[in-house]
Amino acid sequence: xxxxxxxxxxxxxxxxxxxxxxxxxxxxxxxxxxxxxxxxxxxxxxxxxxxxxxxxxxxxxxxxxxxxxxxxxxxxxxxxxxxxxxxxxxxxxxxxxxxxxxxxxxxxxxxxxxxxxxxxxxxxxxxxxxxxxxxxxxxxxxxxxxxxxxxxxxxxxxxxxxxxxxxxxxxxxxxxxxxxxxxxxxxxxxxxxxxxxxxxxxxxxxxxxxxxxxxxxxxxxxxxxxxxxxxxxxxxxxxxxxxxxxxxxxxxxxxxx
Amino acid sequence: xxxxxxxxxxxxxxxxxxxxxxxxxxxxxxxxxxxxxxxxxxxxxxxxxxxxxxxxxxxxxxxxxxxxxxxxxxxxxxxxxxxxxxxxxxxxxxxxxxxxxxxxxxxxxxxxxxxxxxxxxxxxxxxxxxxxxxxxxxxxxxxxxxxxxxxxxxxxxxxxxxxxxxxxxxxxxxxxxxxxxxxxxxxxxxxxxxxxxxxxxxxxxxxxxxxxxxxxxxxxxxxxxxxxxxxxxxxxxxxxxxxxxxxxxxxxxxxxxxxxxxxxxxxxxxxxxxxxxxxxxxxxxxxxxxxxxxxxxxxxxxxxxxxxxxxxxxxxxxxxxxxxx
Amino acid sequence: xxxxxxxxxxxxxxxxxxxxxxxxxxxxxxxxxxxxxxxxxxxxxxxxxxxxxxxxxxxxxxxxxxxxxxxxxxxxxxxxxxxxxxxxxxxxxxxxxxxxxxxxxxxxxxxxxxxxxxxxxxxxxxxxxxxxxxxxxxxxxxxxxxxxxxxxxxxxxxxxxxxxxxxxxxxxxxxxxxxxxxxxxxxxxxxxxxxxxxxxxxxxxxxxxxxxxxxxxxxxxxxxxxxxxxxxxxxxxxxxxxxxxxxxxxxxxxxxxxxxx
Numbered sequence: 001x002x003x004x005x006x007x008x009x010x011x012x013x014x015x016x017x018x019x020x021x022x023x024x025x026x027x028x029x030x031x032x033x034x035x036x037x038x039x040x041x042x043x044x045x046x047x048x049x050x051x052x053x054x055x056x057x058x059x060x061x062x063x064x065x066x067x068x069x070x071x072x073x074x075x076x077x078x079x080x081x082x083x084x085x086x087x088x089x090x091x092x093x094x095x096x097x098x099x100x101x102x103x104x105x106x107x108x109x110x111x112x113x114x115x116x117x118x119x120x121x122x123x124x125x126x127x128x129x130x131x132x133x134x135x136x137x138x139x140x141x142x143x144x145x146x147x148x149x150x151x152x153x154x155x156x157x158x159x160x161x162x163x164x165x166x167x168x169x170x171x172x173x174x175x176x177x178x179x180x181x182x183x184x185x186x187x188x189x190x191x192x193x194x195x196x197x198x199x200x201x202x203x204x205x206x207x208x209x210x211x212x213x214x215x216x217x218x219x220x221x222x223x224x225x226x227x228x229x230x231x232x233x234x235x236x237x238x239x240x241x242x243x244x245x246x247x248x249x250x251x252x253x254x255x256x257x
Numbered sequence: 258x259x260x261x262x263x264x265x266x267x268x269x270x271x272x273x274x275x276x277x278x279x280x281x282x283x284x285x286x287x288x289x290x291x292x293x294x295x296x297x298x299x300x301x302x303x304x305x306x307x308x309x310x311x312x313x314x315x316x317x318x319x320x321x322x323x324x325x326x327x328x329x330x331x332x333x334x335x336x337x338x339x340x341x342x343x344x345x346x347x348x349x350x351x352x353x354x355x356x357x358x359x360x361x362x363x364x365x366x367x368x369x370x371x372x373x374x375x376x377x378x379x380x381x382x383x384x385x386x387x388x389x390x391x392x393x394x395x396x397x398x399x400x401x402x403x404x405x406x407x408x409x410x411x412x413x414x415x416x417x418x419x420x421x422x423x424x425x426x427x428x429x430x431x432x433x434x435x436x437x438x439x440x441x442x443x444x445x446x447x448x449x450x451x452x453x454x455x456x457x458x459x460x461x462x463x464x465x466x467x468x469x470x471x472x473x474x475x476x477x478x479x480x481x482x483x484x485x486x487x488x489x490x491x492x493x494x495x496x497x498x499x500x501x502x503x504x505x506x507x508x509x510x511x512x513x514x515x516x517x518x519x520x521x522x523x524x525x526x527x528x529x530x531x532x533x534x535x536x537x538x539x540x541x542x543x544x545x546x547x548x549x550x551x552x553x554x555x556x557x558x559x560x561x562x563x564x565x566x567x568x569x570x571x572x573x574x575x576x577x578x579x580x581x582x
Numbered sequence: 583x584x585x586x587x588x589x590x591x592x593x594x595x596x597x598x599x600x601x602x603x604x605x606x607x608x609x610x611x612x613x614x615x616x617x618x619x620x621x622x623x624x625x626x627x628x629x630x631x632x633x634x635x636x637x638x639x640x641x642x643x644x645x646x647x648x649x650x651x652x653x654x655x656x657x658x659x660x661x662x663x664x665x666x667x668x669x670x671x672x673x674x675x676x677x678x679x680x681x682x683x684x685x686x687x688x689x690x691x692x693x694x695x696x697x698x699x700x701x702x703x704x705x706x707x708x709x710x711x712x713x714x715x716x717x718x719x720x721x722x723x724x725x726x727x728x729x730x731x732x733x734x735x736x737x738x739x740x741x742x743x744x745x746x747x748x749x750x751x752x753x754x755x756x757x758x759x760x761x762x763x764x765x766x767x768x769x770x771x772x773x774x775x776x777x778x779x780x781x782x783x784x785x786x787x788x789x790x791x792x793x794x795x796x797x798x799x800x801x802x803x804x805x806x807x808x809x810x811x812x813x814x815x816x817x818x819x820x821x822x823x824x825x826x827x828x829x830x831x832x833x834x835x836x837x838x839x840x841x842x843x
Contacts, residue, residue, distance in 0.1 A: 003374060010371050014357070014364055021359045028751055035758030040627055042768040047631035056631070084354030088416075091318055092372040093344035099372070171612070175619035185626045249322045252270060 007094060011102030012109070019072075019110055026110070033064030033114045034121055040184060041126045050129075057122040057130050058214050059183040062142075062207050064114025065149050066177050069107045073153030074160045074170030076103050087254045096245055097158070097238040104153035108146040115142060130214070138213035144223050145206025148230035152202065155237040158244060182207050202229040258332065259293040260424055260455045261300075261317065266290050266326035268312050286312040288479035289326070294457060294472075299450040301470035302459040305576055309479040310459035314428045317457070318348045331423060344374065347422035349413045351432035356401045362388075362412050363397040366419065373420035387415040391445065407438035414445060425449065427458040431465060443469055463572050477576040491568045497522065499566050500546050502535045503559030511535075514552040520545050523574050532559055538570060613693075617647035617701035618708060624767045625709055634767070636709040641793045642766040644701035646786060648694035648729045649760050655690045656736025657743060657753040680824060683740070687733045687820075694729035713797055720796040720805060727809055728789030731816025732760075735785050737823030744830040760786055785819060788812040 020026055037060040044053040077100070080086040089099050122128040132138045156170055179185060180194055181203040187195055198204045205226035212219035248254045268287040287309040294300040302310050315321040317328055319339035328335040330342045357365050363384065370380045388394045391411035401409065410430065417425060427446065431439040446469060450456050460466050466473050467487045474484040483490060502508075508526045515524045515535065520543035527534045535553070539545040546563065625639040699722070706713055713721065739756060743749040760766070763777060764786040770778040781787045792808035 003371075003377075006377060007371050010368060014360060014368055017364065018357060018359045028754055031755060032758065035761055038762050039624075039767050040631075042762075042773070043624075043627060043633050044631045046768060046772045047633045049632065052631060083356070083358065084350075084352075085357065087315075087320055088348070088355055088369070089372070091320055091343055091348050092369070093340050093374060094372045172615055172619075175616075175623050179619070179623050179626060185630050189626075189630065246322075249320060252321055254320055 004098065007098055008102050008105075011099060012106050015103050015106035016109060019106060029064070029068050029110060030114050030117050033060075033067055033118060036060070036063060037118045037121060038125075041122060041128065045126070053128055054130055055211065055215075056184050057119065057126075057128045058211055059207055060122070061115040061118040062145060062203065062210065063178055063183050064118055065108055065111030065146050066181075066203060067174055068111030068114060069104055069149050069153035070156070070170045070174045070177065072107050072170075073104050073157040076100075076107075076157050077160050081254070084255070090245055090248075090254055095238075097154075097234075097241045100157050100237075100241065101150070101154050101234070104150040104157055105147070107153060108150035111149070112142065112146055115146075132214050133216040134213050137219060138210060141206065141209040141213045141219050141223055144226050144230075145203055145210060148202030148206050148226045148233075151230045151233040151237065155233050155240070158237050158241045177201065177203065180204070200229065202226045202233065205229065260296045260298075260331055261292075261294040261457065262327075262329040263293070263313075263317070264291045264327045266313065266316065266328060267324045268309075268316060268321065269324045286479055287316070287323075290474075290476065290479070290481045291326075292474050292481065292484065294455060296455055297450065297453050299446070299456045299458065299469055299471045301466040301473040302457065302476055303461070303463065303466040303473050303572065304459075304476035305461055308461075308476045308576075310461075310476055311428055313476070314348075314426050314457070314459055318346055318426055319343055344420070345423050347417035347420070347425045349417035349425065349427050349430055351410065351429040351434075353406050353409045353433070356409060356412060358402040359400060361398050361400055362393060362404070362408075365401060365412065366397075366416060369416050370419045375420055383419060384415075387418055390418075391415045392441075407434050407441075410434050410438065410442065411445075414442070418449075422454070424455045424457065427456065429459055429461070431460070431462065439465075463569055467568050475572060475575050482575045483571075487568060490571050491566075493571055497541050497566055498539050498544065499564050499570060500537045500539070500549060501560075501562045501564070502537070502549060502553065503529075503561070504533045504535055504553065505531070505557040505559060506533075508533045508535045508553070508556070511552045511556070515549055518545060518548045518552070521549075525573060527573075536570070536573070538566065538574065613651070613697050614700055614704070616650075617644060617697060618704045620647060621701060621705040622708060628767070634769075637711050637713075637797060638769075638794065639767060640702065640705045640709055640711050641797060642790055644698050644705055645725055645728050645790050645793060646761055646764065646766040647701050648698040648725065649732045649757055649786065651693040651697055652690055652729060652732035652736045653739060653753045653757055654736075654750065655693065656687060656733055657739040657749045683737060683824065683827060684820075687737060690736065691726070691729045691733050694732060695726050698725045698729065714799070717796045717799075720802050721793055723809060724789050724793040724796060724805070724812075727812045727816065728786050728793075731785030731789065731812050731819065734816040734818070734820035734823065738819050738826060739823075741823045741826035741830060744827070760784060763787075765790055783815070785812070785816055788815065 037057075040056055040060050041053065044056045047053075077086060080089065090096060092099075119130060123130050156173070159169075180187070180190065180198045181201055182198060183203075187198045187204060190198065203226075205222045209219035209222035209226060211217070212222060266287055267285070267289050270284045270286055272282045272284050290309075290313065292300075302313060304310050312321065316323050317330060317335060319335050319342050322336060331345050333341040333345075335342050357368070360368075366384045366387070367380060370384060375383060384397075385394075388397050391414055393408060393411055393415065396404075396408065401412065404412065414430070417427075430446070431442050434442065443465065446456060446458065450469075450471075458466075458469065470487065472484065472486055473490060474481045475490070476482070483493070504526075512524055512526060512535075515521060515537060520539045522538050522540055524535065524537045527536060535549070537545060537549050544563075546561065550558070550561070621640055621643040624643055625636045628634040628636075628639050702713070702721070702725075705711070735756065736753075739749060739753055742752065746752055763773075763781040764784055765773075765781055766786075770781050770787070770791075773781065788808045789812040792805040792812065795805050795808070
């Protein structure tokens with residue numbers, strides 16, 4: 001148990017180190033969501049409804065967490081393959097899923113920077129009166145949401161073990177999740193056939209919990225659903241990882257050559 | 258009980274060609290090889306590029322599934338019990354890939370120590386010991402991207418030994434490093450073997466296999482074409498003579514005629530710079546120089562020399578014979 | 583004649599080399615699905631915020647999406663060459679610079695144009711927006727000039743590629759600037775004056791405005807001023823890019839900063 005936690009912790013920490021050593025990547029991860037947030041804030045300001053603007057500011061802050069994961073998760077194992085470490089990870093006795101989960105956890109953690117940056121941007125530049133009703137609960141809800149997003153990223157990353165073009169899929173999924181998870185657009189206003197998709201995605205519940213925490217609701221049910229769904233994604237990802245690694249052993253796709 | 262038992266191992270790849278019309282071609286990389294390695298032995302798989310060495314080693318360390326045949330490592334089945342095999346063997350490959358460039362050497366080692374389940378309280382001591390052994394002490398906090406090839410290779414070795422593996426697999430470990438580094442590497446490998454670690458090494462350098470290995474299997478075209486101690490392999494060609502004739506022109510046309518001469522056991526053409534060299538091996542006590550030169554009449558010739566056969570002759574002959582078939 | 587050959591042939595070859603690694607698996611999400619999703623996203627946000635209408639977001643985002651191929655492909659022309667170490671070979675060649683780099687821009691403009699047009703068609707189907715048939719010719723003109731002026735900006739960024747190491751990051755940031763300032767999702771009239779001033783000096787702004795006016799029923803004569811302004815802005819960036827290329831080329835020959843430093 002402690003060895004497993006240590007393995008996760010070390011994987012997470014080293015991934016954070018690796019990722020934060022690419023200054024360009026880091027800057028982009030913060031600036032890119034801010035660009036979209038800026039546009040969104042201007043649109044809501046033009047609309048004139050102050051309370052809608054505040055809700056949007058809180059929702060927009062989560063957009064960057066998903067961007068950080070979506071754009072890097074699918075490519076992460078391709079990177080490992082390219083630098084020749086994917087084989088070493090598979091050849092190690094530690095269960096493969098436990099090596100991939102910390103990678104996407106680290107991406108989501110870096111995404112939390114953008115969450116804070118977006119809130120500050122809204123507060124300072126747009127002077128949106130964001131006040132967090134229950135700061136600790138808000139932080140907890142944000143962390144749970146980030147965890148849920150990282151487990152979605154885990155599923156995405158695992159798919160890429162076998163399919164090399166999957167990295168493009170990650171980028172293509174950036175907008176759809178922004179659209180369906182209720183970051184800015186209330187799920188209830190989406191077409192009816194879309195809503196069930198929203199319900200099975202952890203960030204939908206995570207964002208709802210974050211908004212509850214910010215505006216004085218009770219987020220615990222939403223947090224629990226987000227955690228439960230995340231666990232399901234984790235289990236599916238782990239099962240898929242086992243199958244795909246075996247397929248890769250048959251089809252010899254672990255190495256680049 | 259042998260540490261490694263390989264029986265009738267085969268591996269086929271499906272190479273896909275074309276995008277529109279998907280035609281699948283089967284490539285047999287490994288075509289039924291069998292061998293055994295005893296505990297503490299330093300065993301070499303020697304063969305040219307593309308002979309099937311890497312494919313074989315990847316099946317042994319559970320990264321590839323064999324198409325047929327069986328592999329037992331330390332008594333465990335590499336196909337059905339991969340976890341058991343993985344935790345007991347180490348794997349090191351040559352070249353400068355396989356490291357986390359943006360992390361320090363120390364971080365690379367700590368991560369893999371954790372991956373291989375080295376207990377937390379032993380990790381730092383073990384890493385220190387290995388850094389000392391491979392001569393990287395003092396450099397471990399620098400990022401790997403600044404390491405030289407030799408340093409990377411030594412870091413690889415340290416990584417492969419973290420969990421004190423009973424068997425170490427080395428895939429072309431000296432590729433791309435300078436002669437001094439390669440010699441240090443061989444010393445390290447020899448030292449390891451002397452402490453009881455079983456080592457399986459692949460290489461296409463004959464002298465490396467000759468100087469290191471207790472036993473060698475020569476692999477070519479996916480099959481083992483010969484196997485024994487270096488002395489035994491040399492013995493296969495020791496009783497006889499080798500005649501080398503420098504030819505300025507095309508020697509290939511005369512090959513068949515030379516091979517047909519009495520007493521000639523093999524003939525090959527090698528490219529050396531501007532000239533081709535015809536290498537003719539004959540049985541003991543037979544001098545074939547004059548008849549060979551007779552076959553080459555009309556072609557400008559250079560130096561003609563006669564010498565004792567070497568391990569290289571044995572190797573070239575074994576591998577060359579395979580190419581012909 | 584030679585200049586013309588360098589213009590067409592050289593441009594097409596280099597373009598294929600740059601995008602040769604892209605498979606349909608990557609091209610379709612990037613150039614077809616991506617823009618439609620962006621249109622839908624902003625249209626839905628617009629509905630939630632109670633601003634604009636679907637046509638407004640359809641036209642703004644479809645045209646803005648042309649900036650992705652225009653900025654990235656053009657920006658990468660230099661960065662990519664430097665990465666594959668062919669830049670010094672190229673600059674060592676006696677080929678005239680202006681047709682060389684202008685030639686590279688032609689396929690990029692076509693790509694941007696196609697990207698925008700596909701986005702307009704698919705976006706109007708998804709959002710059920712009808713565009714009057716009479717507006718189509720002028721709409722295509724507006725999209726073409728927008729793609730042209732964006733490529734001009736792309737060339738200026740490509741020139742910076744001789745100096746900056748990571749042009750892709752720069753292209754991303756510039757793309758974001760265009761998204762915010764060019765009236766894509768927020769009309770210039772709803773922006774603070776200083777932002778509108780920046781927007782008016784960037785490519786896309788006038789092209790988008792012309793396209794919106796055309797679809798709303800304006801005649802060719804009504805929008806000709808906007809079209810001319812868009813072309814002028816694009817030409818200005820193009821000229822700036824060519825000047826910078828000439829300057830940096832001379833500079834880097836002196837200070838040896840041409841290849842990967």
